[in-house]
Amino acid sequence: MEKKVVTIYDVAEAANVSMATISRVVNGNANVKEETRKRVLEVIDRLNYRPNAVARGLASKKSTTIGVILPDITDLYFASLAKGIDDVASMYKYNIILTSLQESIGDEEQILNNLLSKQVDGLIYMGKQLSKKVKRTLGSSKTPIVLAGSVDRNNETASVNIDFTDAVYNIISQLVQNGHKKIAFVGGSLENPIDGKYRLDGYKKALKKAHINFSSNLVFEAEYSVRAGEAIWDAVKNSGATAAYVTEDLLAAGILNSAMKSGTKVPEDFEIFTSNNTVLCEVTRPKMSSIEEPLYDIGAVAMRLLTKMMNQEQIDENTVKLPYSIVKRESTK
Amino acid sequence: MEKKVVTIYDVAEAANVSMATISRVVNGNANVKEETRKRVLEVIDRLNYRPNAVARGLASKKSTTIGVILPDITDLYFASLAKGIDDVASMYKYNIILTSLQESIGDEEQILNNLLSKQVDGLIYMGKQLSKKVKRTLGSSKTPIVLAGSVDRNNETASVNIDFTDAVYNIISQLVQNGHKKIAFVGGSLENPIDGKYRLDGYKKALKKAHINFSSNLVFEAEYSVRAGEAIWDAVKNSGATAAYVTEDLLAAGILNSAMKSGTKVPEDFEIFTSNNTVLCEVTRPKMSSIEEPLYDIGAVAMRLLTKMMNQEQIDENTVKLPYSIVKRESTK
DNA sequence: ATAAAGCGAGTAAACGCTTGCAAATTATGT
DNA sequence: ACATAATTTGCAAGCGTTTACTCGCTTTAT
Incomplete structure (x- = not known):
């Protein structure tokens, strides 16, 4: 007995409405009678329906996924940034595709293309610096990007840092x-x-x-x-x-x-x-x-900034500098 | 002038073949005349065509993406495992969706559902232990999972560890x-x-x-x-x-x-x-x-194992124990 | 009582690709 | 040159959603 995947059609049938209605309740669209909504929700629960994000992505042109590019995840510096990013991302219901910059230089472009092909809604970059080529590729797509703990000499790209x-x-x-x-x-x-x-x-x-x-x-x-x-x-x-x-x-x-x-x-x-x-x-x-x-914060703010860009909200500051502090311990007088 | 996204149809038209052929050359299908392949490749390059992975995913029911679940990426233990996973994953052209287990206990199930809705082809889990509920959800999908640096009391789930x-x-x-x-x-x-x-x-x-x-x-x-x-x-x-x-x-x-x-x-x-x-x-x-x-190796082997499972290859050992060693430094005689 | 407006729900066309099948083309053997 | 086999291609039906448009039925206002 093969396990059948439950689709929106199955739910529609079981709830006695059209699939459009199912889609509406799943997406929180207001044009659904309360009674219908309840019934649908119930069926969804009963059938254990799980909307296919890939199909949604194709239809809506949004993947609710962002790409994160970093040099090395075992470097605590980047790991801390990543954590900030991750927390805010999940707060906004985004998933993170993590990719490490390999040693080889040339593949930065390839990594980017791969990420873009996955239709990420945005990118966070923590590498040393964006090459011209990468910038160009980026420009030809509309995907927003922000640098975290990384700088852009010309301030063309959004970034979050300290001074x-x-x-x-x-x-x-x-x-x-x-x-x-x-x-x-x-x-x-x-x-x-x-x-x-x-x-x-x-x-x-x-x-x-x-x-x-x-x-x-x-x-x-x-x-x-x-x-x-x-x-x-x-x-x-x-x-x-x-x-x-x-x-x-x-x-x-x-x-x-x-x-x-x-x-x-x-x-x-x-x-x-x-x-x-x-x-x-x-x-x-x-x-x-x-x-x-404030590594965690840099990551978090970068991600927050990215969500704004993805929502086409007005950005007041392209480059944000977070306050740093100095912690004196025992290696200095 | 809005930037138009280049689709497989555009390439087909420009190369004077049907989209099916484009698809074939992109997927390395052998049934394409060498001459045609070259021409298509050229056009792809010229138009800067980038296959839409989401659409591919929908059509092929494969996302070339795996989900990785871990407690905390700033913990060097997990970061090291993650690195091994990442390297092997990218070797096999898989992308990684990284998700952290938040403090809250109950959301493990939700995380899993989210990942499954994204149609990940496989999962690597590094949390403390899989709850019954999660196991059930997992069972009802066909998505393979392997534990890395984590154990399954009953050895029902594939895992990679040391003794x-x-x-x-x-x-x-x-x-x-x-x-x-x-x-x-x-x-x-x-x-x-x-x-x-x-x-x-x-x-x-x-x-x-x-x-x-x-x-x-x-x-x-x-x-x-x-x-x-x-x-x-x-x-x-x-x-x-x-x-x-x-x-x-x-x-x-x-x-x-x-x-x-x-x-x-x-x-x-x-x-x-x-x-x-x-x-x-x-x-x-x-x-x-x-x-x-051998944290890196554990991650790497876990990922390798997962690729096998995703390919439905025969697995000889469900539970693999990697050799460990003991490094003597200065805190012991 | 009746037209205008609003609400709730359905229809069907995308979205960009893969893939089974059939058609067309080319190669092979005689 | 002809039939047959092999190789290349094209056609079109999905894949599971979202979302404009439509349409019927209530409300509301007049």
Whole structure:
């Protein structure tokens, strides 16, 4: 006995109305007599009818699905953003199609096309930056997109972020205030505008304000990993730096561990500020002081913004900057 | 000038063939003359045709989409599993719809219905355990499901795991070998069969083997968080335990930190073994020894298994247990 | 009492694709 | 050259919904 799928027709028949009426009650359309609605609802329940979202999508041209593109879901930074997105999405009854950016560069376009072919109603992008090509593809579709924790140099694309420059400016200023003259800036690839432009700008700005000359010897580039952090410590130490601002928590944890292990006391002999305030900051010993990006909120706001765009609502701010704060723990004085 | 969506008809017209032929070349059907195929491909490229996956889904009754249900994406344990799933899924051209299990209990059923309404071709579940109700809903659909890092008491449902009991047995045996008589078992909710049954069984078994009496005073239940770990340390210490096996990394990290802070040297005065070998183990100082669950692989194998089920291939093993290993770092002797 | 307006429900045409079947074309063997 | 087989194509019927349009029946106003 094969299990038959219950369709709108079956419900219509059992409830003695036309399928249009079923559709109306399922969609909450007001043009249905209360009595009929009740009867239909009952039948739906009895037959265990489950509207086919694919068919609905085809007929309505809405999939109630959004595409989320991120580099790596095991990176707590993105996972936190994703959680914010997910919560708001489910609040608005959207489903999320998650896709990771693979190593290979070229496939960003392919991922996008795949998502568009699935008729997603919107997109959230958390990669490093949108390529021209991708932007073009996006432009030719009408699918709205917003960047979360990612920036668009030209502010053409909607995005939600914190003011990276400002945050780093503050951090560095505090370090300066603590008497440091040589402060290392340890970032990921400087090609990524967040590190290479915004954050570095904040660093430079703070130094300038304090009349300290910028020296590229104090700027380090490393992969975002504990190992890379451990490996770079010697270089950082040898640069003469007495404090460091690190753009990512794993990296910072690695540096911290190497420092402690090599006998450099943190924060007494060396202060460390990191950037993402993931749970890692609480796991290291000493616990790390960090910029607190409201990651969950960034994701949530990005998703909320996207729902507005999908509803064609008026958007007042294309680029929203959320407030950040600074959490002092034990890696700074 | 409104942008028109390019459909299969447009391509057919431009290529001077019927839409059926377009469909065939898009689907790689062999019954197309090479010359025609080339021409069509060219037109597809020129018009920038992107097949509508929703329409395909409706016509073919396949969505090339699977649903993934997990408790919390910011938990590295699940994130790692998810990554394995994602990679294999994209290898097989499936998309993933990610849904988080909210706090509220009752909605598991709703989540499932939503996913089924989206016509997912398969499901991967990583929650604590499938409720009867959910199982029933699942049974009435034909959608295959596999559990990843989650267990089914009755082995009715396909699942991929490690042998939790065996792993813990080994850990505890090593601790016993190191001379410990009082070993704490610190888990999450013991209602969860993984902790409360499988792991605890391994613990008991190892004690028994060593002729050590099991004492419930040495069994602790705590939330999976750093704070909970820090908070529980005193109780653990006061129980007289000289070593602990902890079922989750955050929790272990909290315990470790409190121990060190309170002057108890790890591993000299107290040994700690944890369970998930997430990156946290490398971030704490001392770094933590851990069972190494091949999380990524579990996810990957689960997804692979699911593809087989979706293809109606013969499955030899309903329940697959992957090999685990034990990584010794600095929290044990 | 009667026309206008409104409500509730049905009809049928999309939506963009897959696919079984039949028709047309080309290749093969004699 | 002809029949037959094999290869390519086209036709059209779905797939399960949504949604304009219509239509009959009540209300309401006059």
